[in-house]
Amino acid sequence: MVLISEDNIATSQAIAAELKENILAGKYQPGARLVQDELAEEFRASRSPIREALRMLEADGLVTIKSHSGAWITELDFAEFEELYQIRERVEPLMLRLSIPHLTTKLIKELEATLEKLNEATTVQQFLKLDREFHLLTYEGAATSYLGDIVQRMWNTTQPYRRRYSQILEREHFTSAHLEHTLLMNAIKRADLDDAERILFGHIRRTRLELKDIKE
Amino acid sequence: MVLISEDNIATSQAIAAELKENILAGKYQPGARLVQDELAEEFRASRSPIREALRMLEADGLVTIKSHSGAWITELDFAEFEELYQIRERVEPLMLRLSIPHLTTKLIKELEATLEKLNEATTVQQFLKLDREFHLLTYEGAATSYLGDIVQRMWNTTQPYRRRYSQILEREHFTSAHLEHTLLMNAIKRADLDDAERILFGHIRRTRLELKDIKE
DNA sequence: TTAGGTTCGATTGCATCCAATCACAACAAA
DNA sequence: TTTGTTGTGATTGGATGCAATCGAACCTAA
Numbered sequence: 001m002v003l004i005s006e007d008n009i010a011t012s013q014a015i016a017a018e019l020k021e022n023i024l025a026g027k028y029q030p031g032a033r034l035v036q037d038e039l040a041e042e043f044r045a046s047r048s049p050i051r052e053a054l055r056m057l058e059a060d061g062l063v064t065i066k067s068h069s070g071a072w073i074t075e076l077d078f079a080e081f082e083e084l085y086q087i088r089e090r091v092e093p094l095m096l097r098l099s100i101p102h103l104t105t106k107l108i109k110e111l112e113a114t115l116e117k118l119n120e121a122t123t124v125q126q127f128l129k130l131d132r133e134f135h136l137l138t139y140e141g142a143a144t145s146y147l148g149d150i151v152q153r154m155w156n157t158t159q160p161y162r163r164r165y166s167q168i169l170e171r172e173h174f175t176s177a178h179l180e181h182t183l184l185m186n187a188i189k190r191a192d193l194d195d196a197e198r199i200l201f202g203h204i205r206r207t208r209l210e211l212k213d214i215k216e
Numbered sequence: 217m218v219l220i221s222e223d224n225i226a227t228s229q230a231i232a233a234e235l236k237e238n239i240l241a242g243k244y245q246p247g248a249r250l251v252q253d254e255l256a257e258e259f260r261a262s263r264s265p266i267r268e269a270l271r272m273l274e275a276d277g278l279v280t281i282k283s284h285s286g287a288w289i290t291e292l293d294f295a296e297f298e299e300l301y302q303i304r305e306r307v308e309p310l311m312l313r314l315s316i317p318h319l320t321t322k323l324i325k326e327l328e329a330t331l332e333k334l335n336e337a338t339t340v341q342q343f344l345k346l347d348r349e350f351h352l353l354t355y356e357g358a359a360t361s362y363l364g365d366i367v368q369r370m371w372n373t374t375q376p377y378r379r380r381y382s383q384i385l386e387r388e389h390f391t392s393a394h395l396e397h398t399l400l401m402n403a404i405k406r407a408d409l410d411d412a413e414r415i416l417f418g419h420i421r422r423t424r425l426e427l428k429d430i431k432e
Numbered sequence: 433t434t435a436g437g438t439t440c441g442a443t444t445g446c447a448t449c450c451a452a453t454c455a456c457a458a459c460a461a462a
Numbered sequence: 463t464t465t466g467t468t469g470t471g472a473t474t475g476g477a478t479g480c481a482a483t484c485g486a487a488c489c490t491a492a
Contacts, residue, residue, distance in 0.1 A: 226476090262476060264477065284484060
């Protein structure tokens, strides 16, 4: 009798998962080449599951495949980065709206704990990690099948760039973020859907514009 | 000297493209099983490119793969269908906004021609085909790298269901659509971004709600 | 009858080998 | 120099064979 249906994961999926971790952790630079043979050796597998894993990561937006040529860590120019933020502005408020009514008290406590740690973060590293954790937690209540994928994908592909750009952000940015996070938390606790949407929209939009300023 | 860089397409890509056409044309019912061996025979290829093609279609949302089990034409329950429409409401107005400023006069003429044909459509088949054509054309000016994929993906996966549900829509629905399309066309010609966004949002939303009514 | 276990055919997943393609360097011609 | 051509090594793409896995029918025992 099997209690937990462990869904016998294929090795291609395991490889994809591990590669994904590595990429998100910043092991590879955007634009870095991924050679099938090298990966095969690294993961002690043949090239077949590697190829499949690369296709999966392509679907996640982490890797870009060019036929007969190779695979690279996805690289964004600033226009693409900006585009992704514009999509986030539209899409994440919807996800938040769908999530809030189903947030359990346990999740809300978790959220508050994360927010507290986020406010005490001293390094940019910590800030980014906890910021991601906080926002994705606010979406936890949304039982979606597509929206969640889209949102995750955008957080994934923009990850290396958030890291890169955040280094040069002014202190002001972080205090604004801090205030907005607190407002968002309150709106969530009040279950005020419209207000929460509006705050989140503004939060993402402001970040986009500040990053754009840096670029110019 | 090669003038058109024909980007030597791998057979896996060709297979993916053809399969995609078939699926969108309704050759397979949602939920239909896709067996690798059968497809391999049909396309006179081995299973390797078939597997890759299936992964690509999975990324397009057209196919759902379950490990060690098989691939099926993606099937949506009504909740998922509704979710996709809610995403469309948020995302397509953005795409329209990014598109309008770059629409050439040639494209606008094409749009008007399509709209005219759309208004004269007599069968549901024709209506669906031209409706898709019209809307996707309005986005043609947007030079996006991600948004376009997302939007296309949603039109793709909901295609069989639009076909199914449209059969039972009231005449009223089509007259509303007709009016909204005309308003949209005018807003586009005026390059009135806000108005265009609003009309499109309402258009998608109304469709979603009418389809929901049918279901109940 | 029904719940649980077992077997077996069908199908997917992976490894290996060979073919196709590309990128780059070396060379030739203007 | 610059442009075009040709070869060659590295790498990806595809075919094939075998192993792993699933699920459904069949059996067994209560």
